[in-house]
Amino acid sequence: MNRTTGNETKDPYRLKLHLTPPAGWLNDPNGLCQYHGTYHAFYQYVPENALGKGRKCWGHAVSSDLIHWKDEGIFLEPDRPFDRDGVYSGCAWTDENGIHLFYTGNVKEEGDYDYIHEGRQAAQVLVETKDGSRAGEKRLLLTNDDYPKDCTLHVRDPKIWKENGRYHMMLGARKNSGQGAVLLYESADMVTWEYVGEMTTKNPFGYMWECPDCFEMEDAAFLSICPQGLPRGEFQNQNVYQSGYVHLKEGIAKPQIVEAEAFTEWDKGFDFYAPQTFTDEQGRRILIGWMGLPDIEGEYSNPTVGDGWQHALTLPREITYEAGRLCQRPVEELKRLRRNEREVKTGETSVLSEGIYEVEIDKIEINQKDINQKGINGMEPASCRICFNQDLVLDYKDGVFSMKFLNRTGAGRTVRRAEIGSLEDIRIIMDTSAIEVYVNQGSTVFTSRYYPVSRESRVMIDCEKSRIRLWDLESV
Ligand code: FRU
Structure with missing residues (x-):
């Protein structure tokens, strides 16, 4: 819920899509x-x-x-x-x-x-x-x-x-x-x-x-x-x-x-x-x-x-029961906020200026043992990796998906992991100081607060054999 006062330097982490208390x-x-x-x-x-x-x-x-x-x-x-x-x-x-x-x-x-x-x-x-x-x-x-x-x-x-x-x-x-x-x-x-x-x-x-x-x-x-x-x-x-x-x-x-x-x-x-x-x-x-x-x-x-x-x-999530598991997806209405769709290449860095955006990586064709040998920024190689600035990393390796904060932008948050088997798709909604990550049709979800120092995000996605799309999201 957008309750900005116009003074964004005063309340830089006010969320634009999520329901928050006025005070x-x-x-x-x-x-x-x-x-x-x-x-x-x-x-x-x-x-x-x-x-x-x-x-x-x-x-x-x-x-x-x-x-x-x-x-x-x-x-x-x-x-x-x-x-x-x-x-x-x-x-x-x-x-x-x-x-x-x-x-x-x-x-x-x-x-x-x-x-x-x-x-x-x-x-x-x-x-x-x-x-x-x-x-x-x-x-x-x-x-x-x-x-x-x-x-x-x-x-x-x-x-x-x-x-x-x-x-x-x-x-x-x-x-x-x-x-x-x-x-x-x-x-x-x-x-x-x-x-x-x-x-x-x-x-x-x-x-x-x-x-x-x-x-x-x-x-x-x-x-x-x-x-x-x-x-x-x-x-x-x-x-x-x-x-x-x-x-x-x-x-x-x-x-x-x-x-x-x-x-x-x-x-x-x-x-x-x-x-x-x-x-x-x-x-x-x-x-x-x-x-x-x-x-x-x-x-x-x-x-x-x-x-x-x-x-x-x-965000409100629709729950479905598919192949013996409950899946969560942001309600369909959220897609109405998508603007400026673009497809990016693996390894490319995208600059997003407003801090509210969506990333979707689908058609992923890696299996659990494929490791992208490049590694980046001194980090261990992984099969699929998404880096937000030098702050927050999502990666997938050997059947495990993790969310890791590399510095103070997690305000004390460190790492969370889930065993997911193979990786099929990832959908990420970023809203100023909140991130929701839906993995494999939402059968695994990671939700977290995130406190980046700048509104400008440099997002680097390294996921070979996949389709990567980005949207700006309209503030509500
Ligand atoms: C859960 C909870 C509930 C209780 C409420 C009080 O967070 O502890 O069990 O009703 O919060 O605010």
């Missing part, structure tokens, strides 16, 4: 939906503080095409005893009566508590709105007494859907046993909810599952969760917390044991968490994530804090 802090996308043609994106928002310390509200933006967003200010704020310390994350359910928003009201009692088993209240709350312009009464649905006794007080982030005439709710939870889980509830009227059981793994798979989501695609059922507490690996779970999906053998509404071995991360980059999906009026399943992560202090940072704001939402 202050943003985290999870909430209440995503399309209603009577209009797309709504609510988000976790602390207006007065770029570090997220303060009153957690829901911000609100609307769009007619998922690309041009209009800021609508604060939609929900903590103004009731049960949401005193934050209007936390939640979702939207739409029907002929309007938009029904569900969220978690957070309360932290004053005192010397461990805040896991005591001193906390988690309320599930419903607010209705006819069209997104004004919120109705907040209705309390569930409180601490309504959760199973083997759960801690970390229960939040409702997701609602309807199936066979009944409403279903899932909540992310942390059990006393130190195991993450999803709690399932059912209702006939969206107001009175009954507990029906849980989804969890046989052996612990993280201590907490935040922001659950679920959907069906071509007869396959998926659960999306954000587990906290997984061990880091060389190719897996490289961030502090994870975000990914698993197949559900028994559909999305039944309590069941979840097979964690098949957990696939949504995104392998540095900045991605808490995604939410919804179906739009064309029937597309669209995912938007938070381009950020909680609790990364000391690891890496965002210099935009100095300009009074932090974080963004990812």
